[in-house]
Amino acid sequence: MDDRARLLVELGAVVLALGILGRIAGRFGISPIPLYLVAGLAFGEGGLVPIVTPEGGFLEVGAELGVIFLLLMLGLEYSARELVTSMRTIAPAGLLDLALNFSPGFLAGILLGWGPVAATFLGGVTYISSSGVVAKLLGDLGWTANRETPVVLSILVFEDLAMAVLLPILGAMAIGGRASAALISILVALGVLIAALAITYRQGDRLGALVFHASDEVSLLTVFGLALVVSGIAQSLSISAAVGAFLVGISLSGKAAERAESLLMPLRDLFAAVFFVFFGLTTDPRDIPRVFWVAVALGAVTAGTKLFVGWWAARRRGIGPAGRTRAGLALIARGEFSIIIAGLGVGVAGAEQLPALAATYVLMMAVVGPVAAKLADPGRVRASTQV
């Protein structure tokens, strides 16, 4: 086979495998993210069927696009107004969440002798819940209208904003170099973030109307092009491409942005899947046994801390005991954002075990979170017969 034919067959095999895994995930009602990671681990170097070479090909670019789509869509999901209003009410719980869930990862990194930079990445991995998995969980279990749900959603909003601050910091740390240069790029990123929020808070709908067009095709190309250009610029300023995409998403709001979400959804799903596989491919599964018990311990601790944060935040809003537990359980799942942060940390000095540890940790938490929440659900079908 010539190179081009080989590329098509390889790519087709991977995407087809993802389709089959997605089907299996749907069958059991779990997130497909862990299965995508497993596929990446299995097909890559050191895996069961090492057939795919990730470097320099479509998968590498596709993975990069996956991160951009994930963050762009995340930004589109919230309007600046929603961000600001929920920030006001959720700040205490959000800060507790940051303190309790960042520290276990950070401390584990220090104890493993990774050094503070690599440990910060591990802190990021354990901190952020998976908005994707949690949103799906709330929908699947019919918890959307529950009284504790606004608490859960607000904490996710806080985490996403925290990530917009964290990513440029991590990006600067990953590149290394002088502290002063890193500080400048962090300050630039924060300045741009605040400016974008301020502009969109007043003019978001108008910006949306400017970018979007009656033709879906034109809208899609404009938004995607804009996101890529801004991400590229952000990357060149060493802010991290992901933050650029997030800012573009946040700046656009209103009716037009809602339509853009449905336009971009299929592309996001495709490229995000590629991203998870790529992360699995670049992780050597032979490293997993060495970090397995660390991942289990971290998982146990950070499931507990998330449970407590949800419980505490819900109690502050006057939610009953059952609702407090549900809020905590809903937050346990980690997923896409932990992997994005781990992906940024690949190649950082001292973080050699980070990919394997993050992959194992996310594999566990993306499954444990939803399963725990489902077990806590008091059987709606049974209850609904007594309405």
Added chain:
Amino acid sequence: MAELTETALPGVGQRVDFISKDGRRVGVVHHHTGKRELFVCAPSDPDAVILSLRLTDDESHALADALGGSSIVESLDDMAQQIEGLAIDWLVVSGDSPWVNRTIGDTRIRTRTGVSVVAVIREGNAHPAPDPQFVIEAEDSLVVVGTPEGIEAVGQILTSG
């Protein structure tokens, strides 16, 4: 009317609910996607939904009609709240009203109160801008526009002549 509470669901949409007489939380989630979700909570755990129903646009209109509050009524309600000093109301003509089987002209509503009859709703069908020869039937709803006092006077006229 039961008091409706609105709660923002960031990234999802808006939740509108109220507490029913028997202590259950009942409401609707308006998703950003346009989907609506009707829900009922258990009295034992008022935080948790025990029944939820996803409705399309069409279905929610059908349900609203079945419940008796037509969607025209809701939008008129909004309008009346937006324009100060102007009231819009619809008055049902009961079977024992002296004006059943007589014309709108006979009632001399406009001359006596300054209120205009802008439409008549009969069996769910709207008859906009009825002329003075329009014959009123029992159970018609007259959609009237005018001052709040004028509309009150029309109510009097319709029941007692």
